[in-house]
């Protein structure tokens with residue numbers, strides 16, 4: 001489908017022609033063409049594993065295409081690495097943040113091209129000020145001087161965005177930048193991207209939230225199994241059309257939780273506090289219930305669930321599972337009590353990337369997969385194969401390293417490894433981050449079914465439709481405090497947002513917040 | 522591209538069978554990659570060196586020489602076992618040779634003071650265990666990197682060895698024990714000396730632990746991505762602590778073997794041995810960054826270095842050259858997998874282009 005630019009029309013800023021790329025026996029891209037034009041936002045759609053990230057890495061010089069060409073301003077180029085692509089004015093936000101943990105936010109953003117003073121000394125003040133300005137533009141409250149270590153995945157994503165925006169890019173490529181962001185941060189990001197586009201930048205955008213695609217982009221390229229399905233304007237298309245192109249059939253994209261009768265309290269959190277992070281958080285989750293923990297990025301949601309599970313230590317407060325207090329700071333004890341935590345950061349916390357898919361899934365159940373410490377290979381493999389099938393994992397071999405899977409498929413492995421423990425209380429932190437529409441509905445159906453069987457679910461999610469569709473109750477956090485508790489009937493986009501942004505009017509304060517004696521800000 | 526769920530071929534729900542079929546096909550394709558595995562290649566190389574030695578070097582294939590060659594690796598081989606587990610878990614212990622020296626010096630000093638040898642051995646082992654626990658404690662509780670901690674204790678333990686024995690040498694250990702450690706006495710019907718026989722048994726145990734138990738699985742996970750292991754409920758610190766303790770214990774035991782084999786307890790016994798141990802383990806394909814490696818590979822690495830040194834000695838090659846050979850081998854071992862990977866990538870591009 002090589003398309004010569006019609007005479008007169010400007011050549012695309014960046015284009016791919018008939019590009020193929022294989023990894024071993026996996027054909028990730030099969031003859032894909034794509035053109036990005038100045039001042040236009042283009043979307044890239046496709047299911048998990050369709051080849052979106054591979055395409056982006058080819059544009060960015062991370063991968064060399066096996067065949068086909070990359071065209072810059074109409075002329076073929078070969079990028080020998082990401083540095084070449086950057087020199088050509090291509091800014092890329094990769095799907096997984098890759099920050100240097102020990103460098104500060106500012107240093108990460110200006111890595112390798114810090115403003116210099118005389119004698120090539122780094123101008124630290126300039127770096128800090130430029131970072132502060134960028135972060136202000138994105139409307140986030142992050143200290144430029146703090147180290148990247150310990151940032152939540154959403155904050156890391158924001159630093160990556162700032163990094164890409166920090167130099168005058170002619171082409172801005174974004175691989176699921178919004179996957180961990182809430183609507184508020186997404187709005188800000190879109191405003192900045194929109195401004196860049198109007199100044200003439202070409203934009204390539206990937207997201208599994210189709211509404212975002214329609215908001216930001218004018219045209220779309222759809223991939224399926226590494227092959228091009230269509231490249232067309234978005235005008236006139238519906239979300240269903242897009243889904244059909246991605247999946248090859250019709251699909252019910254949304255799944256709402258079934259109403260279930262809730263049972264006794266499974267998880268109770270009492271006045272949990274971690275100094276400087278969250279304060280006096282109390283709530284309970286009953287059997288059969290799905291409770292969502294909503295809030296803006298940085299409100300402390302992930303920090304709370306990590307303390308509940310014991311991977312972080314709380315400074316005060318208690319966690320009770322079926323009435324029995326959990327030992328603090330011990331994930332093993334939490335697991336023994338029937339807790340499971342699907343963490344938000346799959347690269348660092350969720351998966352051991354170098355280990356195989358089956359070993360990752362087995363890691364949470366080693367004591368059940370054999371006797372006397374021995375691990376039965378067959379049992380290990382069966383557990384992995386079973387869950388891979390249930391979650392429709394796309395893989396080549398179960399013995400492949402988890403790191404070679406596409407982002408969404410990695411997320412499925414994290415889900416599998418925790419669902420396989422058959423927990424009584426399941427805590428999920430951004431359970432569908434990076435998961436495509438079809439599988440998302442599948443995951444929702446699964447969670448709903450498990451809840452119907454008596455599982456208690458605590459869900460952190462930045463995806464508001466997911467929160468509203470799935471939760472029986474919504475707890476809202478704002479700046480480290482629980483500020484509202486909304487039953488399903490009262491939870492709307494407006495009420496959740498109002499509470500999350502700390503606007504008092506709509507906020508029904510919870511007992512815990514009231515006990516604290518402080519008004520909401 | 523296969524998928525467990527079968528998405529494009531319409532409304533597949535019963536996906537289990539699909540996944541299972543995938544695995545069968547995968548089995549066939551795996552063989553090629555398996556052949557290229559480093560530890561397999563190393564095994565082949567070892568056999569080749571053995572055959573070449575038997576054909577080309579006089580005296581090599583004689584059983585007394587083989588016994589001696591094997592026994593010369595005894596301490597290295599023994600320490601290499603826990604070291605392999607440590608390195609897989611992303612840790613390292615540089616203090617092992619110093620612990621060997623400390624154990625030897627302690628044995629000499631106590632023997633000099635008239636202690637029964639039967640009492641000396643457990644005391645030395647306890648000291649080894651304590652030294653290993655100290656390493657482990659500093660790493661897990663204080664949170665220092667293993668490299669830094671064990672460089673410190675490398676100096677500390679060697680210093681303690683000198684304090685215990687000064688620059689004396691103690692000899693005349695009981696004949697039965699000296700015999701046990703000597704290459705002249707072998708397991709009946711074989712040319713395998715007792716320390717090596719013990720090593721073989723321990724090696725099987727270590728291989729089972731590393732490759733067949735949940736503790737081994739946990740070690741790989743810790744070495745590859747410690748935080749993810751912790752999030753999955755692996756008792757990271759406990760496993761590290763036990764590994765350091767085992768390493769200290771083994772090093773102390775190796776100190777006793779060393780003392781008996783040479784019939785001499787000295788504070789400077791085994792100086793520099795930690796590097797040979799680590800070199801053998803790395804040569805065996807264990808990744809210094811953790812998370813990758815096999816125990817079989819490490820054992821092959823130990824044997825290869827041992828056999829080569831023996832061959833070079835028999836051929837009157839100087840000690841210095843032997844060190845150079847070991848160094849070259851080590852570099853080759855690090856380079857080869859990389860070269861294979863790059864070659865594979867090139868091939869892929871070529872086949873796609875044509």
Ligand SMILES: Nc1ncnc2c1ncn2[C@@H]1O[C@H](COP(=O)(O)OP(=O)(O)OP(=O)(O)O)[C@@H](O)[C@H]1O
Nearest residue numbers: 023028048049050051052053054404405406407408
């Ligand atoms: N380095 C790699 N080695 C082997 N296979 C790979 C590698 N990178 C990607 N793949 C495979 O290529 C295919 C396409 O992956 P890609 O990451 O491009 O998907 P994606 O469209 O970005 O999916 P997602 O929506 O889940 O992020 C997948 O089957 C994946 O397993």
Ligand SMILES: [Mg+2]
Nearest residue numbers: 052053095407
């Ligand atoms: Mg991707």
